[in-house]
Amino acid sequence: MRDGWIIVTGASRGIGAAIASDLARRGAKVTALSRSGNVSAGLRGIACDVSDEAALAAAFETLSKDGPIVGIVNNAGQHRGGPSATLTAGDFESLMRLNATSVFVASRLAYPYLVKAGGGTIVNIGSFFDKLGVAENLAYCASKAAAGAIARCLAVEWARDKIRVFNVAPGYIETDLNREWLTSERVQSWIKRRVPVGRPGQPDEVARLVGCLMAEDIGFLTGETIYIDGAHGINH
């Protein structure tokens, strides 16, 4: 693990909180960003709405005073669905702003700090919806496809700076985002049939994958979308 700060956005709960804990367990210095600024004990938290560019820039500025920044996990995101026939441009843009624009902006803000540190790692948290056609999920699917595209473009552009960029794309993971939906009997039996491993994933499973990518500095591995979905997305 490189010596320096790793920023995890949306780390007050769910997948982000698990990623922050896993990185801390591996000895990383972690700063968790979220609107509430809440974090588990022992971690540093900064209140920051990632869709606010000025707030993000201020968070980087504050953190950089306490040492090098060597990584960022762009995890903060929301799910919103609904019929495409009535989806407004405003609603589409607002989800794109949070799930895609903030990923690009945070990565761009991280860039000079990672260069100064001699390299680093960026991990976006996408979704296996990025390659699927999901009814009533147009904005979410588009935003997660963008997270993968951003990872590919930055990986190519910043490879010479020794910056590796990934997109980790989870399937159904049990968190606040979907817990109520996942508890219904109808959904549970559908998941048993549809997901080859027969269950939803847990936040720590995504966290351990992100932890490996951060800890193992495999220079030739970059730009990839790595699906962690119990083989759901490839199941015919």
Ligand SMILES: NC(=O)c1ccc[n+]([C@@H]2O[C@H](COP(=O)([O-])OP(=O)(O)OC[C@H]3O[C@@H](n4cnc5c(N)ncnc54)[C@H](OP(=O)(O)O)[C@@H]3O)[C@@H](O)[C@H]2O)c1
């Ligand atoms: N759960 C799944 O099945 C699943 C599957 C595929 C992909 N994902 C992706 O994984 C990521 C995390 O999802 P999750 O299930 O852990 O969601 P979650 O339990 O709802 O947690 C979302 C986190 O993001 C933060 N957040 C939301 N809006 C924010 C903003 N504008 N600025 C800063 N932080 C913000 C929240 O904290 P505050 O409320 O304090 O801001 C919270 O820490 C998302 O990008 C999601 O799309 C999830």
